[in-house]
Amino acid sequence: MKDNSEIVSLLGKHLQQIRKEKKLTLEQLAKKSGVSRSMLSQIERGQANPTFGTLWNLSRALGLDMSELVEEFESSGPISGKIDVLLAADTPRITNAQNGCTLSILGPHDQVEQFEWYELQIEPNGILDSQPHTQGTREHLTILQGAAEVTSGDQTIQLNEGDTGRYKADVPHAIRCVGESTLRAILVVMG
């Protein structure tokens, strides 16, 4: 297993902080949660790595959500402190000349993401036709310039400059450029 003693130790400190805030002794929390005082002591000092079930019992005893118990740690990990730049020339693009579409990938792609965002450009009468994404995915389309006709499932709607449309993307869907000017838009995909 990867080394995660650091994060386990932080969890312990966090737990202790919560217990102290609620002015509970190890004994009291042990009684309430069903987790032994010795285990609590070890967890708080980073000497044990509690199971999910133990954390669940603790969260119930403390009147917290699991997510509240672990929320301090959501976004740690090695993140660059400097400004990362992606030059226009280096921006990954997907072009479909046939349909007059260009999709510029603006989001970072160095990890598994649940969000992606793109700048979309479609020539007059061009169309971006998409297969369903994974269950529950939604798309958010904001028109920067021109006008679009959006189809999701069996519904079709027109969006004009500045409008935003939100729709299911786990069914077949399409974006068409209507009018004579090139369509420019921001497309956000949330999985």
Added chain:
Amino acid sequence: MKDNSEIVSLLGKHLQQIRKEKKLTLEQLAKKSGVSRSMLSQIERGQANPTFGTLWNLSRALGLDMSELVEEFESSGPISGKIDVLLAADTPRITNAQNGCTLSILGPHDQVEQFEWYELQIEPNGILDSQPHTQGTREHLTILQGAAEVTSGDQTIQLNEGDTGRYKADVPHAIRCVGESTLRAILVVMG
């Protein structure tokens, strides 16, 4: 310890669902997370009660927050099947005439999101000066038109049309419009 086999079993189902959605095999997830495939198999079938450290490794590999992994499991609310439209005229905007800034809020705001996106407009020499957001937040700025000077912490960089900058937003940071033309850009905030 109190009986919590029920909740542990639900966690397993939840994990399997996420893995399948991302089209990963046990082997692939094992490699990425450092958790053995047999352990993954047991967890998914509710036959094992993973430690906090194991969950942490899994959440990193899946690109999720801990809180998303351990979320209340019944919570998949119904999502609208129709296309929701936000007209340009109704788009919420934050304007700071003093500094020549307009921020159009493009993301949905019906729930607490860890992801927000905006269209940003700044007049020449205008500046958008921001206080630190919560720990771990990053911003992604793509220039649609004009040029910007971005400062994050003690670093400053110039971005031109089409460029994207990514930087820490949990420190004081600012975006300034440089050159004579109005700056237009897409700003994505990931918490």
Added chain:
DNA sequence: ACCGAAAATCCTTTATATTGGAATTTTTCG
């Protein structure tokens, strides 16, 4: 300082989380 009494830590034992590889099941493809 010296005393309890309460709280936290240490120690031993037991239960089980975790692993690597073998066996089985499921999928793919001719």
Added chain:
DNA sequence: CGAAAAATTCCAATATAAAGGATTTTCGGT
């Protein structure tokens, strides 16, 4: 359908989470 490949589950061995009791530390009050 049958064989090969891929994916998952089973199994034996090891590491460690968890419990319960013994020991040490903390901290009032006198």
